[in-house]
Amino acid sequence: MDIIEQLKWRYATKKFNQDKKLSAKQIDTLKEAFNLTATSYGLQPTKLLVIENEALKASLVEHSYNQTQVAEASHLLVICIQEHVLEEDVNAFFDIIKAVRNTPEEILAPYRENLTKMLSNMTLEQQQQWSKNQAYIAIGNLMTVCAVEGIDACPMEGFNPQAYDEALNLKEKGLKSALLLPVGFRAEDDMFAGLEKVRMTLKETIIEL
Numbered sequence: 001m002d003i004i005e006q007l008k009w010r011y012a013t014k015k016f017n018q019d020k021k022l023s024a025k026q027i028d029t030l031k032e033a034f035n036l037t038a039t040s041y042g043l044q045p046t047k048l049l050v051i052e053n054e055a056l057k058a059s060l061v062e063h064s065y066n067q068t069q070v071a072e073a074s075h076l077l078v079i080c081i082q083e084h085v086l087e088e089d090v091n092a093f094f095d096i097i098k099a100v101r102n103t104p105e106e107i108l109a110p111y112r113e114n115l116t117k118m119l120s121n122m123t124l125e126q127q128q129q130w131s132k133n134q135a136y137i138a139i140g141n142l143m144t145v146c147a148v149e150g151i152d153a154c155p156m157e158g159f160n161p162q163a164y165d166e167a168l169n170l171k172e173k174g175l176k177s178a179l180l181l182p183v184g185f186r187a188e189d190d191m192f193a194g195l196e197k198v199r200m201t202l203k204e205t206i207i208e209l
Helices: 003-009 024-035 054-059 087-101 105-120 124-149 161-167
Strands: 046-051 075-082 175-184
Touching (some): 003 124, 024 046, 024 075, 024 124, 075 124, 087 105, 124 175, 161 175
Antiparallel strands (some): 046 075, 075 175
């Protein structure tokens, strides 16, 4: 497979085929890809909601500036951030490192202390922005995986996060919605599917030193 051709094939899908659904294997691939996404320090301050329920997807359209992709897509992926990243999250992360790699505590201790200090010195707003930066990395990774797998997607910032948080009971999970990614398969009559991709030339976007 030519990954460049697949990236040319992908576009922000405006209309999905409601009769065509992703397979369980395809959804598992997206879950694994999300979990393998690079994050700062490897801390993974993001979570992924995978919504298949048709009624729930339909109810979220009004909180998405009436963008119907949310309901039409096979699945709606909601990338969330933790409302707070706590010291216990840092400790849990380093406990996993110890379990997986059998790394001695004396080696991990300076890194554990540094990360705990960094997070404690952040305001809540700064911490959430740091977490949201990780969400953008995740959505970029998912979009590339979707292109490689022949899955259509539409990255979305245009929604009401507060309304989503309430509708999905995210606060009680300690989460806040950050980004949306409806995924599925393009409708044959989506007028945007056949349009030429518009990009600057490499000469205009790439600087080589």
